[in-house]
Amino acid sequence: MISAITILIIICSILLVLIILIQNPKGGGLSSSFGGGASQIMGAKNTTDFLEKATWTLAISLIVLTLASNIWI
Numbered sequence: 001m002i003s004a005i006t007i008l009i010i011i012c013s014i015l016l017v018l019i020i021l022i023q024n025p026k027g028g029g030l031s032s033s034f035g036g037g038a039s040q041i042m043g044a045k046n047t048t049d050f051l052e053k054a055t056w057t058l059a060i061s062l063i064v065l066t067l068a069s070n071i072w073i
Contacts, residue, residue, distance in 0.1 A: 005069045016058040
């Protein structure tokens with residue numbers, strides 16, 4: 001069981017790093033790199049909202065998994 005939790009922690013950490021690196025602190029990042037075409041389909045605000053929600057979800061799941069592994073050990 002601990003190996004499964006450890007694998008989930010590693011996957012969650014890698015995804016969290018990738019999503020944080022996609023974001024740009026000045027409001028650019030993934031939402032501004034698409035240009036006009038994708039902004040009309042998805043919307044630049046929706047892209048930033050998705051990245052922010054994904055960041056929070058991954059961060060909370062990483063904390064929960066870390067606490068679960070600590071309790072399990």
